[in-house]
Amino acid sequence: MGLEKHISTFLIVLLSLNSICTVNSMDHADDRDLVEDHDHHYSQQEYGTYGFEAYPSYFRPFEGIKNLDNSARTMIFRRLAASIKTINVLSFGAKGDGSTDDTKAFENAWEEACSSSENVTFIVPQSRSYLLKPLRFSGPCNSNIIKMEIGGTLIASDDRSDYKKDKRHWLRFDSVENLVVEGGGTIDGNGNVWWQNSCKINKNKPCKDAPTALTFYKCTDLVVKNLKIQNAQQIHVSFERCKSVEASKLVVNSPENSPNTDGIHITATQDIHVSTCTIATGDDCISIVSGSKKVRASDITCGPGHGISIGSLGSGNSEAHVSDVVVNRAKLSGTTNGVRIKTWQGGSGSANNIGFKNIEMENVKNPIIIDQNYCDQDEPCQDQSSAVQVKNVVYENIQGTSASTVAIDLECSKSYPCQGIVLENVNLEAANGGNSEAVCKNVDVQNSGNVSPVCPN
Numbered sequence: 001m002g003l004e005k006h007i008s009t010f011l012i013v014l015l016s017l018n019s020i021c022t023v024n025s026m027d028h029a030d031d032r033d034l035v036e037d038h039d040h041h042y043s044q045q046e047y048g049t050y051g052f053e054a055y056p057s058y059f060r061p062f063e064g065i066k067n068l069d070n071s072a073r074t075m076i077f078r079r080l081a082a083s084i085k086t087i088n089v090l091s092f093g094a095k096g097d098g099s100t101d102d103t104k105a106f107e108n109a110w111e112e113a114c115s116s117s118e119n120v121t122f123i124v125p126q127s128r129s130y131l132l133k134p135l136r137f138s139g140p141c142n143s144n145i146i147k148m149e150i151g152g153t154l155i156a157s158d159d160r161s162d163y164k165k166d167k168r169h170w171l172r173f174d175s176v177e178n179l180v181v182e183g184g185g186t187i188d189g190n191g192n193v194w195w196q197n198s199c200k201i202n203k204n205k206p207c208k209d210a211p212t213a214l215t216f217y218k219c220t221d222l223v224v225k226n227l228k229i230q231n232a233q234q235i236h237v238s239f240e241r242c243k244s245v246e247a248s249k250l251v252v253n254s255p256e257n258s259p260n261t262d263g264i265h266i267t268a269t270q271d272i273h274v275s276t277c278t279i280a281t282g283d284d285c286i287s288i289v290s291g292s293k294k295v296r297a298s299d300i301t302c303g304p305g306h307g308i309s310i311g312s313l314g315s316g317n318s319e320a321h322v323s324d325v326v327v328n329r330a331k332l333s334g335t336t337n338g339v340r341i342k343t344w345q346g347g348s349g350s351a352n353n354i355g356f357k358n359i360e361m362e363n364v365k366n367p368i369i370i371d372q373n374y375c376d377q378d379e380p381c382q383d384q385s386s387a388v389q390v391k392n393v394v395y396e397n398i399q400g401t402s403a404s405t406v407a408i409d410l411e412c413s414k415s416y417p418c419q420g421i422v423l424e425n426v427n428l429e430a431a432n433g434g435n436s437e438a439v440c441k442n443v444d445v446q447n448s449g450n451v452s453p454v455c456p457n
């Protein structure tokens with residue numbers, strides 16, 4: 001790569017001069033990200049690799065020549081010695097004109113990135129739009145760290161025949177470790193054609209799955225941040241079988257009437273923190289399903305949409321386990337549900353150790369809801385004796401308004417009543433000014449502090 005040549009030239013200059021430059025890259029706009037990267041130990045970027053588009057030469061970030069002591073010199077040397085390979089999709093033939101198929105260019109760029117033994121920055125330059133068919137970024141990779149900087153817009157092909165081979169995914173990262181995906185760009189599923197053909201919109205159409213826009217499958221030590229994901233064909237972002245994930249500063253945006261367009265879906269994933277996300281969509285803002293544990297969601301803004309859900313769990317008599325979930329600081333406006341746990345009859349397993357706290361509801365139809373008779377199918381669901389056990393759920397400091405009279409709706413299983421349900425400082429008023437109510441079936445609620453409405457005796 002030309003980059004390496006530049007770097008070694010720079011090193012020679014660096015080592016042979018007494019008076020040299022100060023690293024000045026902290027001056028540019030990515031300041032904040034650099035500091036944050038530090039927390040995630042991805043700080044090798046400090047000489048500004050991903051700013052190259054903006055700089056006429058690699059030397060520009062080192063402007064501001066001052067005397068440098070030895071330790072600073074060593075520091076620079078160390079940074080440059082840990083070399084980073086820059087891979088730009090434009091160098092692989094991507095056009096970014098919004099109409100040329102750029103799939104092959106991305107595939108080739110990824111192959112190069114993934115096979116490199118260096119750390120890699122994969123650049124998708126801004127102010128362009130890249131038309132992409134289904135695309136798989138497969139690992140495991142040789143590189144230590146791959147940082148994908150998406151500055152521009154990735155737009156999905158809306159020719160459904162392009163999805164013949166894999167109908168469930170558009171962009172999919174598979175088995176990649178130490179991956180960072182960020183960059184301020186947009187991922188657009190171009191979902192309109194899928195929505196129109198959904199059985200939920202057009203009853204004459206058969207019910208078929210549509211692709212998830214962005215899937216992370218079996219990724220470990222993953223950071224996804226500062227991206228906009230919109231108009232997904234179905235789910236916007238899905239974490240499946242991942243471990244150790246930071247997802248932050250994501251904006252999800254799709255119309256309220258787009259079918260099954262969950263914002264962030266978490267399945268069989270452990271140790272995930274979703275923070276500072278704004279989600280407006282046609283289905284759940286966040287859905288957390290079987291096999292997930294140690295899930296934290298904080299500073300979430302949701303609406304329109306179906307709220308923050310654990311489940312559905314136990315469909316088709318399956319065994320499901322979700323535990324250690326904390327939703328802290330969320331604001332839901334105009335959603336059909338606020339915080340929901342939904343399970344099908346006939347399932348088994350448990351939803352356990354769950355906390356919903358510091359949540360503001362504004363005109364939410366079912367602010368607090370446990371639905372153990374969930375049934376999202378054409379035929380009515382039969383009564384069944386087995387159920388997913390719901391246990392140890394704390395609702396703490398939840399305030400605001402309910403669009404329906406029933407602000408608290410706890411419909412637990414007859415055969416497996418909910419256990420350890422605590423309401424602490426929960427105050428939900430009816431949005432129309434009337435009295436709100438609590439419906440509580442097969443559950444003994446423990447109230448603490450100020451709780452309104454309360455379960456009838």
Ligand SMILES: *[C@@H]1O[C@H](CO)[C@@H](O)[C@H](O)[C@H]1NC(C)=O
Pocket residue numbers: 041042043044081082083084117118119144145
């Ligand atoms: C990749 O980056 C990590 C973290 O900054 C660093 O420890 C490692 O040495 C780098 N690897 C290479 C091959 O440069």
